[in-house]
Amino acid sequence: MDLFYTVRQHVLNELEGMVAAGELPSGLDMTSVAVEPPRDPLHGDMATNAAMVLSKSAKKNPREIAETLANRLSNVDIIENSQVAGPGFLNLRISIKAWQLILNTILELGSAYGRTGLGKNLRVNVEFVSANPTGPLHVGHTRGAVFGDALSELLSFAGFKVTREYYINDGGSQVDTLARSVYLRYLEAHGQDVAFEDGTYPGDYLIPVGQSLKEKVGSDYIDKPEHYWLEDVRKFSTDAMMKLIKDDLAALGVKMDTFFSEKSLYGGGKIEEAIESLKSKNLIYEGILDSPKGKKVEDWEPRVQTLFKSTSHGDDVDRPIKKSDGAWTYFAPDIAYHFDKVERNFDQLIDIFGADHGGYVKRMKAAVSALSDDKVKFDIKLTQLVKLFKRGEPFKMSKRAGTFVTLRDLVDQVGSDVTRFVMLTRKNDAPLDFDFEKVLEQSKDNPVYYVQYASARIHSVFRKAKQAGIHFDEEQARSETFSKITHEAEIKIARKLAEWPRLVEISAKTHEPHRIAFYLYELASDFHSLWNKGNENDALRFIQEKDHNATYTKMAMISAVLVVISSGLGILGVEPATHMN
């Protein structure tokens, strides 16, 4: 299915043949032999670095190896031509037949084209968003949500079994603060004047929660001490917040498989169990940490704490798991949570943090490494901050001034598709400027429309053809031979489509869904280019009024383009367009 893979196999076969013929020594490491599209199309369709990679261990001149390899490869049917270039590159020209066959493959496989066996059904847990359940999701969470969801979809496309998971931080003091704030709104709903002091959440979004609390318990909690109502209100409030958050995620098209409660770790001995596991590996001890140097800590005094020896797994300092008063630090439940993930037998874990949590990467990796004895692959991706702009001017967010931009604001204003695509046209660790006036006013600045437009144009051709009495039949299209698809601009598209499976693999391996977005942009660009060539060259128009067979072939070809665009957009969570408005 993957033409690059196929050609690489041919290259490896011939290299083996050279070994057998004594032209190369045996026992060579071939893993870094690559077959790639060359940067410059003039160099051919594919290039291999085999000769250069092997020259050192084979103790032969790279060009000499390349010459021999080129001769051997000329006997392979799909390779039309091979030429040695530069320091020892072997440029390959693939026969036009192979490109035509790619189109058949795509139509045959449909949405399965590009799915690979890379993941081998390995179980991957992707944890993302995990915002505190104290309010609606804001713009920063949005990027993490989009990235995590697209990565999950990408991995599942690449053959992994993916679990999307949200860790609810409902065990700390912030949910008590939430409960107190809701209590104030509850009193307010009963007509009392209330003051939101420091340490409470004054946001309007809690007003309806106070209202519904009133509907639920009536006046029962008025003038009662905190211990009487706190636990119930806490649960009531976090439930309400999680409902809010789930709705926010739904608006963005994100659906979690699992919600894991931090609170559930307490009381059941889960934390103790995790710590015990570390203790059995001699990684827990009582000790005193040094004061951080250079940073002013005014009331610093050395204290004995229970520490995790994370330095033995790559961290810079050991980390406290208990406060000096004996209570757990936040890190302890985090360890227990990841212990739980390891126990749930995931083969790989991925955490997605905001950049402001970058400081926790090493200790979390140390924890998972220790807990799983390095058996579970663990990657942490950081999403950089999103800077909002309005017509080029930085847009300052302030809760007080009411200019706080939530996920919902963003989706309501620019839509889920635009939000997702724009956030994915950037590497996750690059800061993102998001101008939510510009992406709407000047749509050409926005790559999502460019890709959507390609998809809409293809649908437009289908509509036009139908009017002309040419009905496109998927079944029949599969038997198309594409022997008439020979023009350079058409083959260029086939070449691009052939890269898709390989691109999926690279993106999945590197955990970088943004590559999908850039690829779709390039594919759309090749398509638009071909479209416009039809303005000058009638033979390149998709609808050939006088030749229904030719029209049919071309429709089958652009239908293959649509297959890949739909798959790609599907990974990003964006709907392919049939019309532009």
Added chain:
RNA sequence: GGACCCAUAGCUCAACUGGAUAGAGUACUUGACUUCGAAUCAAGGGGUUGGGGGUUCGAAUCCUCCUGGGUCCGCCA
């Protein structure tokens, strides 16, 4: 003081995880709609990849030291 992320065309960003002459968009200049949707296309200029050193056939990519920016640094989560 330390850790982590980053620095690429005027601007916003890519670059196949080490490959050939570093690419797109935008902006600027010019051209293409009686024709499948011009939200498109074609052409042009634009670079010491922040700086120095190193590793090798080969470096934007890996190592090291600087410079500049961001995030963070026990008893908050």
